[in-house]
Amino acid sequence: MDYFPDRIAIEYAKGFTVEYHNNYKVVTVKEPESEQLYNYVLVQRGTPVPDLGIDAIVIEIPVKSIVALSTTHLPALEITGELEKLKAVNSFNTVNTPVVREMIDEGRIKELGSGMNTNTELIVSISPEIVMTTTTGVPDYDKHIKELSDLGLKPVINIEYKEPDPLGRAEWVKYISLFFNKEKEANAYFSNVSSLYNDLKSKTASVENKPTVMSGDTWQGIWYVPGGNSFVAQYLEDAGAIYFFSEDDHTASVPLDYEAVFDKGKDADYWVSSGMWDSLDEVVAVDPVYAKFKAVKDGNMYTNYFRVNEHGGNDYYESGIVRPEVVLADLVSIFHPELVQEHDLVYFKQLKPISGGNEE
Template identity: 60%
Template sequence: MKRNLILVFLLVTSCILMSGCTESTGPEVTLIDENYDAQKDYFTHKVDVEYAKGFTVEYFNNYKLVTVAEPQSDVEYSYILVQKGTPVPEHDSDSIVIEVPVDSVAALSTTQLPALEIIEELDKLKAVSAFTYINSAPVREMIDEGSVEEVGTGSYMNTESMVRINPELVLTLTTGIPYDDEHINTLIDLGLKPVVINEYKEETPLGQAEWLKFISLFFNGEEQANDYFTQVSEDYMELAEKTSSIEERPTVMSGMAWQGMWYVPGGKSFIAQYIDDAGASYFWQEDDHTASVPLDFEAVFDKGKEADYWVTSSMWNSIDDAESEDALYLEFKSLTNENVFTSYAKVNENGGNDYYESGTVRPDLVLADFVKMFHPEMVPDHEFVYHKQVEASSGGSEE
């Protein structure tokens, strides 16, 4: 009994000395800065969410309330971003409290890397899911230097490495596959701070790119994120405005076949938006899905064979490659007219596609690629960045 009283006394004394006890419902106890001012706004720069539908942010004097919502679902993730040296507010027990700015981060998707580079926080990167598919030159240099580790993701995550590295922030995503998404709860149980980033579920290219702002919140990098996004979005909208008056719009099919099924971007996906903003008509535009939709090969064949263009994610260099995959492709008008384009123009030696990396924060360049496909006269000086035209034969490929 006496021993227990002594322990209680020590805990209370420690709390008083640190001046850090709060009424938070969570276990976090932060060391309060002696110069803490409850009336001060600790966040000089703030972001406004203009296009993204998957996250929201509310600013308070010393913390940010950030919410991520799964589309077409009631599932939400809540994060309390507290300025270091200030008290943790009262919060729901399901919310994850993270002190900002963070000093170390694990990024489990290549789509998260460009944002860290843009806000100049790449030096805080400590772990990635896999080295193989990364295109970023600075990150590859860090890998070569041994300052970044490979930890896997989802059901293949190396939890022992994650615990040893102990990053203050873990950027991850959800797939909708239960055994993969369980890694989020695993990380929480290990005392880590996983944060869900689902930019790929956005309906628009600018909404996808705006998740750059989301990542900046954890580093107090809102100023850099705002400056970058403002320029990119203005360039995008300027080009989209030029194509908006086009009346003769070619029809475009997209997606690819895999094991008897055809996976097409939903009619509300950011791919469909790119096609529309580029002055063309998407052949599946009436669909209401934001992600890829699996369809019978016959259904796509009947509808898509008359499309003027085909934008695919296949790694084809020539029409011969398409034919060797399935001779039925030769019945598509887009192939006979040599109007097939692939998003595999910038690929590293391991097959890592930069379209899914830096392309996520350069919607202006991706849109210019699409306009170059359908209306090249409108962007005469633009050279393809993320896309290339599939050649008529295997004799060569366009750079």
């Protein structure tokens, strides 16, 4: 008997694979940096466990309870209709998903902390069937994964944030669906999202005037800019812009000194930031040298800190993961507003102009 009539096909995501068999699925997650493999054998509840001779965590499905150690996992649980099985999250303050906020207010889920501060004892007391977490490559942060295994729990690695393609990140909704036999729901959702995204992308492909865009911010004196093969760079390209660091081949952020960034970015038409600023006055107050950038002079600086809860939790990093078509529409609205005239910004905001005008 085939227990899985609804199956996924992976189109964009690079970090996971799945093989279907009659009563089980073999799911593999591959860490891009270390190339470490995490194997899971998902066995239909009540059917025999196969002897595959591989190092894998065996999980009965559909899963009845889950702990999520990243808010990025919450939207996919909502899309697949599985939020009621959520027993705990890493941080209450960072949560934006409305249903989960209600669950927090009603005392229905626990708060666990993350990384090296993860309360593994509390997780043991909750006894979830799986603990969905992520890897960073930082040993102190990732050590909780082995600790969870040693305590008899089943950590499940989800690294959607390491995908270099916006649609690849969103496609991890299919990954989460595998643990609940909700492939049908995930397929329907992603089909709609990818169609909307690609339709909008096709509209920007023929634009003649593509603005140059810089991105990134400073942290403790170092500039961190998205790599040329990052999801940010892909978003900007798909939005009909020219990314100022496009010739780079990194997928993660790249540390640079000020001179390198100023040389490439001083004449960029726009600056798309992840800074927690509200106005250009705040930007220049951090470092007066920012006023030398064309994007700041022209008032064309935007930040993704628009959809933020009362505790500072940024929904760009939560629902934005599974709504790439909306993120793209935001960016197209900034660079080519004539293409999306009815769209109001959802995740990005334009920083307020410098008070009193911008004098040289």
